[in-house]
Amino acid sequence: MSTQGLLYGKxxxxxxxxSGIGAAAAELFVREGARVVLTARRKDRLLEVVDTIGAADRRAIAIVADVTRAEEMRKVVRTAVETFGGVDAAFNNAGWTSTGTPMHLMNDEEYDRIMDVNARGVWNAMRAEIAVMLEDGGSIVNTSSVAGVRATGSSAPYIAAKHAVIGLSRAAADEYAAQGIRVNAIAVGSTRTELMDQVLSDTPSLLKPFTERSIQQRLADPVEIAQTAAWLCSDRSSFTTGAVIPADGGWTAR
Known part of the structure; x- marks a missing residue:
C-alpha cells in the first residue's frame, strides 16, 4: 500500500x-505531502506556523502579504514558482468580518474593509494563480460561507462578499476549464477560529445562534474545513468544478 499523502508532490x-482554518490547512497539507507557500499579514504568527510544520526541510515557507493588494499576491505566486517550480493548487482562505452593524449605521470604511478582504482578496489571488496555471492546469479553492448562500444574520457586506466569492469561483471555473483549471468554493459554517473565540469571549450568548441552525449543533474544528479544502485541491476531486461544497454541519440542509 502506498504511503503517499493525498497532496503528494503538490x-x-x-x-x-x-491562524484558524488557514493554519490548520497548512499543517494538514504538509502532512498530506504538499509543499506550501503560506501568506498572511501577521509576520510573527505566520513564522510560528512555518516553524511548526515545515521549516526544517523547507516544505513550508512564509511570505507576508495583504490579499487586498494585487502586486503583493503576484509576489506570493512568484515566490512559489521560484521556490518550488510552480503552483498546482491554491486555497484562498483569507477573510474578515465585523460584528453585524446594521446597514444604516455602518460606515464606508467598514464596508470597504469587508468587501476588500473577502471579495477583492479572492479576485487578486485567483488572477495571480491562474496566470501560472494556464499551461499545466491546477485546482483553486476559495473560502466562502453559509453566508454566501443564505442571509445568516451576519453583516450585509459580509453576506454580499461571500456571495461574490461563489460568483467569482463559478465564473473562473467556466472561463478556464479548457486550460485544466478547476475552481470551487467551500460554504463554511461556524468554525472555532481565533476571531470566533474573541467574539464568544465577549458575548458567550452568541454560541447558541451560531450553532442551533446546523444539524450537528456545534462549531467546526478548523481542521474539518481544511480536510474539505485538501480533497478539492487533490486529484481525487478531478470531476468537481464550479461547485459550492458545504462544510457546515448540515446548516444549509435545513
Missing amino acids: RVVITGAS
Whole structure:
C-alpha cells in the first residue's frame, strides 16, 4: 500500500495562513505531502506556523502579504514558482468580518474593509494563480460561507462578499476549464477560529445562534474545513468544478 499523502508532490499557496482554518490547512497539507507557500499579514504568527510544520526541510515557507493588494499576491505566486517550480493548487482562505452593524449605521470604511478582504482578496489571488496555471492546469479553492448562500444574520457586506466569492469561483471555473483549471468554493459554517473565540469571549450568548441552525449543533474544528479544502485541491476531486461544497454541519440542509 502506498504511503503517499493525498497532496503528494503538490505545490500549494494558502492565504490567511497565520491562524484558524488557514493554519490548520497548512499543517494538514504538509502532512498530506504538499509543499506550501503560506501568506498572511501577521509576520510573527505566520513564522510560528512555518516553524511548526515545515521549516526544517523547507516544505513550508512564509511570505507576508495583504490579499487586498494585487502586486503583493503576484509576489506570493512568484515566490512559489521560484521556490518550488510552480503552483498546482491554491486555497484562498483569507477573510474578515465585523460584528453585524446594521446597514444604516455602518460606515464606508467598514464596508470597504469587508468587501476588500473577502471579495477583492479572492479576485487578486485567483488572477495571480491562474496566470501560472494556464499551461499545466491546477485546482483553486476559495473560502466562502453559509453566508454566501443564505442571509445568516451576519453583516450585509459580509453576506454580499461571500456571495461574490461563489460568483467569482463559478465564473473562473467556466472561463478556464479548457486550460485544466478547476475552481470551487467551500460554504463554511461556524468554525472555532481565533476571531470566533474573541467574539464568544465577549458575548458567550452568541454560541447558541451560531450553532442551533446546523444539524450537528456545534462549531467546526478548523481542521474539518481544511480536510474539505485538501480533497478539492487533490486529484481525487478531478470531476468537481464550479461547485459550492458545504462544510457546515448540515446548516444549509435545513
